[in-house]
Amino acid sequence: MLRRIPYGDHDLILTLFTPDHGKISVFAKSARKDARRFxxxxxxxSVLKVVLKTRSGNLSLLSEAVLVDPLATIRTDLRKxxxxxxxSEIAGIVPEEGAVQKPNGYPLLHQALTALDRDMMDKAVLHVLFQLKFTRLSGFFPExxxxxxxxxxxxxxxxxxxxxxxxSGGLICGDCVSRTLGPYRLSKGAVKILLWLETADILKASRIRFTRDLLEECACFLEAFLxxxxxxxxxxxxxxKHIRNRKKEGCSYHVG
Known part of the structure; x- marks a missing residue:
């Protein structure tokens, strides 16, 4: 479940991200009134197993909801x-018409959130890894x-x-960079990390130590590119970015 919005005095409108239908909104009738029901x-x-009742011309009605995994530590840690x-917002985006492909981001998001909740690897590495995998999934991984x-x-x-x-999503060497409009500067070390992580899974990536500066550089590039x-x-x-800047981890690399 991505979010919930109060509706009237007793109800909720929920945004769910599903394996088969992507992002959907459903109506949870009396969810705020009947505390025992949900x-x-x-x-x-949270990861839920739900039963929905379709209604003509209206949002589907939430009939049942079973908690599969609360992912509770994410909600108690501001950075997480x-x-x-x-x-979650990235994975739920419907690409513009004419995009290369419409990715099914559910398995990747579920895996990333589980790893984040369980502290399976450094959060900064996981952040870069998720964006790289989603970029590849969407069909526009940079060359x-x-x-x-x-x-x-x-x-x-x-x-x-x-x-x-x-x-264009292409690498530009120093000799050719003057012919490019709006190049995003990246160090050679950051480029090599991006290429290595693109082929790595969570277990493999969790075993490698990366410098904080290079991870920050990779993250900031992907936050512009994706x-x-x-x-x-x-x-x-x-x-x-606000949370990261509070911890003095702001993006220091820029376009141009």
């Missing part, structure tokens, strides 16, 4: 909440192995002046 079940970011809110202009391979590119073209290609600016990203 006691402790309808909490944001910020990450989970951003991932980072060679310069898109001169075709020089990453291994042979000078680390000086390296960038990625946000619009929303641009989804055609949507997530409101939850503002909250995430």
């Amino acid at each position: 006691s402790g079940t309808l909490e944001p970011l 909440t910020a990450y989970a809110s951003y991932w 980072l192995t060679h310069c898109q202009t001169c075709r020089t391979h990453l291994d042979d590119v000078s680390p000086r002046g390296l960038a990625v073209d946000i619009l 929303p641009h290609h989804l055609g949507h600016a997530p409101r939850s990203l503002v909250f995430l």
Whole structure:
């Protein structure tokens, strides 16, 4: 369950993210009035098993809800909440018409939230990993192995002046960067981390230590790249950046 909104004096409108139908809204009648009926079940970011009754011309009616996994530590940790809110919003975005493909983000989101709740790996690494996997799932993973202009391979590119073209999603070497509008500067180390993590799973990624500066660089790039290609600016990203800046983890890399 992504969120709940009070409706009238006794009811709730719930936003659910489902394996088969993506993001949907349902009506929970008397959910606030009858505390015993859904006691402790309808909490944001909980994993539920639900039974719905369809109604012609109206939201489906929530008939039953069973708590499968509360993912409780996410709601008690502000930083975890910020990450989970951003991932949930990203996964629930319906791509614009003409997008490469419409991803089914449910399995990835479920896996990421479970890992976040259980502290299975560093939160910053998991944040980069989720965005990379969703980018690949959506069909617009950036081309980072060679310069898109001169075709020089990453291994042979000078680390000086390296960038990625946000619009095309291609790597730009320092010799070609002046021909690109709005290049996003990335270090060679960050590019190599992105390429490595793209092929890694949670277990493999949890065993490797990355420098905090490089993780921050990767995260900030993906937070610019992913929303641009989804055609949507997530409101939850503002909250995430606010929490990160409070902990002095703000993005220091920029376009241009």
